[in-house]
Amino acid sequence: MVLLEAVEKSFGGRAVIHEMTLEVGTGERLALVGPSGCGKSTLLRMILGLVLPDRGRVHVDGLDVTKATARKVRRRVGYVIQDGGLFPHLTAEENVTLVARLSGQPPSKTAARVRELAELARLPQSLLDHYPRSLSGGERQRVGLMRALMLNPDVLLLDEPLGALDPIIRARLQEDLGEVFRVLRKSVVIVTHDMGEAGVLADSIAVMRDGKILQRGDAHALINAPVDPFVAEFVRAQRILAGDRA
Amino acid sequence: MKPSAARERTVRIVCVLVASLSFLFATTDARAAGPNTVRVGSKRFVESFILGEIVTELARQQGLDAVHETGLGGTAVVFRALEDGAIDVYPDYTGTLAETVVHDGSAHANLAVLRRALAPRGLSLSDPIGFEDTYALAARHDVATKLGLHVLSDLRMHPELRVALSHEFAGRSDGWPGLCARYGIEALTPRLLDHALAYEAISRGTADIVDVYTTDAKITRYDLVTLKDDRSFFPSYDAVLVYRTDLLQHASNFGRVLERLRGAINAETMQRLNARVELDGVPFNRVAKDFLSNQGTRTSPPSSPVRQLLVGTWEVILRHGPRHVMLVAVSLILAALLGIPLGILAHARPRLGVALLGVTGIVQTIPSLALFCFFIPIFGIGTVPALLALFLYGLLPIVRNTHAGLASIPDELREAALALGLSPGERLWHIELPLASRTVIAGIKTSAVVAVGSATIAAFIGAGGFGEPISTGLALNDVPTILEGALPAAGLALIAQGLFAILERAMVPHGLREPRC
Ligand SMILES: Nc1ncnc2c1ncn2[C@@H]1O[C@H](COP(=O)(O)OP(=O)(O)O)[C@@H](O)[C@H]1O
Ligand SMILES: [Mg+2]
Numbered sequence: 001m002v003l004l005e006a007v008e009k010s011f012g013g014r015a016v017i018h019e020m021t022l023e024v025g026t027g028e029r030l031a032l033v034g035p036s037g038c039g040k041s042t043l044l045r046m047i048l049g050l051v052l053p054d055r056g057r058v059h060v061d062g063l064d065v066t067k068a069t070a071r072k073v074r075r076r077v078g079y080v081i082q083d084g085g086l087f088p089h090l091t092a093e094e095n096v097t098l099v100a101r102l103s104g105q106p107p108s109k110t111a112a113r114v115r116e117l118a119e120l121a122r123l124p125q126s127l128l129d130h131y132p133r134s135l136s137g138g139e140r141q142r143v144g145l146m147r148a149l150m151l152n153p154d155v156l157l158l159d160e161p162l163g164a165l166d167p168i169i170r171a172r173l174q175e176d177l178g179e180v181f182r183v184l185r186k187s188v189v190i191v192t193h194d195m196g197e198a199g200v201l202a203d204s205i206a207v208m209r210d211g212k213i214l215q216r217g218d219a220h221a222l223i224n225a226p227v228d229p230f231v232a233e234f235v236r237a238q239r240i241l242a243g244d245r246a
Numbered sequence: 247m248k249p250s251a252a253r254e255r256t257v258r259i260v261c262v263l264v265a266s267l268s269f270l271f272a273t274t275d276a277r278a279a280g281p282n283t284v285r286v287g288s289k290r291f292v293e294s295f296i297l298g299e300i301v302t303e304l305a306r307q308q309g310l311d312a313v314h315e316t317g318l319g320g321t322a323v324v325f326r327a328l329e330d331g332a333i334d335v336y337p338d339y340t341g342t343l344a345e346t347v348v349h350d351g352s353a354h355a356n357l358a359v360l361r362r363a364l365a366p367r368g369l370s371l372s373d374p375i376g377f378e379d380t381y382a383l384a385a386r387h388d389v390a391t392k393l394g395l396h397v398l399s400d401l402r403m404h405p406e407l408r409v410a411l412s413h414e415f416a417g418r419s420d421g422w423p424g425l426c427a428r429y430g431i432e433a434l435t436p437r438l439l440d441h442a443l444a445y446e447a448i449s450r451g452t453a454d455i456v457d458v459y460t461t462d463a464k465i466t467r468y469d470l471v472t473l474k475d476d477r478s479f480f481p482s483y484d485a486v487l488v489y490r491t492d493l494l495q496h497a498s499n500f501g502r503v504l505e506r507l508r509g510a511i512n513a514e515t516m517q518r519l520n521a522r523v524e525l526d527g528v529p530f531n532r533v534a535k536d537f538l539s540n541q542g543t544r545t546s547p548p549s550s551p552v553r554q555l556l557v558g559t560w561e562v563i564l565r566h567g568p569r570h571v572m573l574v575a576v577s578l579i580l581a582a583l584l585g586i587p588l589g590i591l592a593h594a595r596p597r598l599g600v601a602l603l604g605v606t607g608i609v610q611t612i613p614s615l616a617l618f619c620f621f622i623p624i625f626g627i628g629t630v631p632a633l634l635a636l637f638l639y640g641l642l643p644i645v646r647n648t649h650a651g652l653a654s655i656p657d658e659l660r661e662a663a664l665a666l667g668l669s670p671g672e673r674l675w676h677i678e679l680p681l682a683s684r685t686v687i688a689g690i691k692t693s694a695v696v697a698v699g700s701a702t703i704a705a706f707i708g709a710g711g712f713g714e715p716i717s718t719g720l721a722l723n724d725v726p727t728i729l730e731g732a733l734p735a736a737g738l739a740l741i742a743q744g745l746f747a748i749l750e751r752a753m754v755p756h757g758l759r760e761p762r763c
Binding site (some may be wrong): 074075077086091133 | 649658663664668669672756757
């Protein structure tokens with residue numbers, strides 16, 4: 001469970017997150033949408049303690065996220081970024097197992113877990129000993145997802161995980177991600193540009209603008225009952241795009 | 247499993263290297279460091295080499311363990327080395343000593359005055375060796391004939407003459423400045439050259455007047471006319487040995503060496519010995535041996551120059567190679583052991599980093615000979631100051647590259663490591679250093695190649711290595727001898743390059759290597 005209570009954050013005197021309160025319950029999946037620069041990534045970073053709020057509190061699984069607890073929190077939260085953030089000097093498997101090995105998990109247990117995750121993320125076993133530079137963008141994202149899931153975290157954060165992929169791979173990975181979310185039932189926050197994607201992958205969607213959440217609800221509610229002209233415009237623009245693509 | 251395996255391998259490699267090098271260090275240094283060893287110094291010119299070698303040989307004949315530290319440098323360096331106890335004895339001249347010790351070249355100091363001045367410093371003076379080697383100015387024969395030059399006073403009429411002087415002569419008050427004042431020849435403007443090069447200038451016709459020593463073999467070779475000191479400016483320069491008074495306590499037999507040398511070499515003999523080295527190209531240690539076995543004038547049978555160079559180079563490799571490699575390797579390992587952490591620190595604390603990179607950068611700009619000499623008052627001569635100077639030189643490329651390697655890591659990888667909940671140490675050891683490894687190793691490679699070159703200069707302060715034949719060859723103006731040191735040094739630089747290519751294969755993680763076509 002993730003809870004943000006009246007958090008505020010400014011960078012260089014410019015407010016990036018305005019007094020925001022947000023709850024993502026256990027097993028709940030939330031999609032964050034909004035124009036770029038509106039503070040989506042900053043929000044995820046605050047959950048991980050990579051950015052500490054100027055005011056307000058962040059709780060993850062009942063733990064108050066501070067400088068002191070940040071590392072503990074990070075081990076309970078999986079984080080996937082746009083191009084996977086894989087370490088180029090480690091193979092796919094070494095990327096996935098790094099933290100487990102460093103915390104002294106027995107190799108047999110680690111190996112079994114990797115096989116399980118490869119199946120879940122639909123990564124061919126043969127790719128496990130490849131270095132990131134010889135993997136495709138989609139394969140890298142699958143490895144990134146496996147790495148995030150390795151320690152079986154309660155919370156999964158994904159920052160535009162499909163953003164850099166071409167459409168066919170993107171559609172397939174979207175399907176597989178949806179399947180993973182359904183199977184694992186974790187608290188998920190996924191940042192995306194794509195309303196369609198948000199609708200498929202999440203229970204609820206939060207539309208952000210200038211560091212504020214304008215409206216939160218399911219796709220139906222946003223389309224049929226926008227509370228703000230910006231929400232209506234954003235949803236319409238996304239539907240036109242989706243229509244073009246279809 | 248791979249990162250920890252790679253780390254273990256790295257640690258093992260470093261341990262083995264350090265262990266084998268400290269062994270090498272210990273064995274190569276044992277040669278020079280026995281407690282009863284007589285350490286003989288000499289200044290960097292032929293006559294001093296020969297005298298130093300004769301003293302060394304005589305000491306050995308008295309059953310003493312003796313080493314000859316050749317080519318330490320000029321009077322200042324060698325005298326300092328004697329005072330600091332880095333050497334026990336060296337040959338010098340009364341006039342030079344008067345200038346150095348009494349700071350008065352005009353005193354025409356006699357032995358008694360000098361002895362009184364040296365005693366409180368724990369130094370003693372031998373009786374004169376038997377010849378005088380005073381300064382003089384000499385003119386090219388054709389110039390002297392054309393202008394009718396015979397005595398120094400004649401120079402006043404000819405301010406257009408081109409004068410080439412050694413640095414030492416130009417600087418000392420009993421040299422050029424005093425001479426100018428005495429003879430009123432300030433209008434002449436001297437160019438400063440290395441002594442050996444001054445003769446080249448004379449033979450090429452680019453200089454008319456040079457400073458010479460009166461026992462100098464080249465006076466005849468280059469057909470020079472010595473100008474008479476008609477206003478008796480130059481003080482007497484009797485050759486003597488200066489030694490540490492305590493030498494006679496720990497090596498009492500050395501007294502016999504002093505006796506044996508009293509009045510043993512007259513000016514004619516000295517000029518002949520000089521000529522054998524400078525004109526016939528016989529090694530000075532051979533000339534010294536021949537002199538002691540009274541076969542002084544025999545010249546060695548000539549052999550083909552290429553063959554001689556190959557044999558000489560091979561001997562230099564065997565004799566000086568291990569020491570050169572030790573100097574480079576030990577200083578390099580120390581530089582890496584300190585430089586990598588400093589680079590990490592410079593990256594972690596940017597403001598401190600600017601200062602660190604600045605300071606190490608400044609060290610780099612100090613000429614290496616100056617840096618070597620800077621340490622002499624503190625550490626004496628020999629291995630320690632050389633290692634220290636080489637170590638300081640090696641630092642900058644390693645600090646800079648470590649810093650640059652860490653700074654070039656993309657932000658998203660840094661964040662990914664943070665987001666995984668890794669500790670600072672884990673991030674450094676498992677993520678950041680491996681990612682920076684290629685750049686770090688490139689920095690160490692640069693340091694290694696620089697150290698191979700700088701270590702040749704270490705010979706000037708008696709640290710040995712390939713620089714020893716180079717400095718000797720420079721003093722003798724003898725190109726083959728210079729090559730005997732320079733070729734192996736160049737070869738070693740190439741070998742270092744090759745070794746680092748191998749090291750790079752072993753240490754840079756697979757995923758970071760350029761994909762091969
Ligand atoms: N570390 C930082 N320092 C200064 N400004 C930042 C920093 N991180 C984000 N910002 C600014 O905060 C705003 C929100 O950024 P971000 O959360 O990345 O937006 P989004 O992910 O929605 O595109 C942007 O204007 C960005 O420039
Ligand atoms: Mg973003």
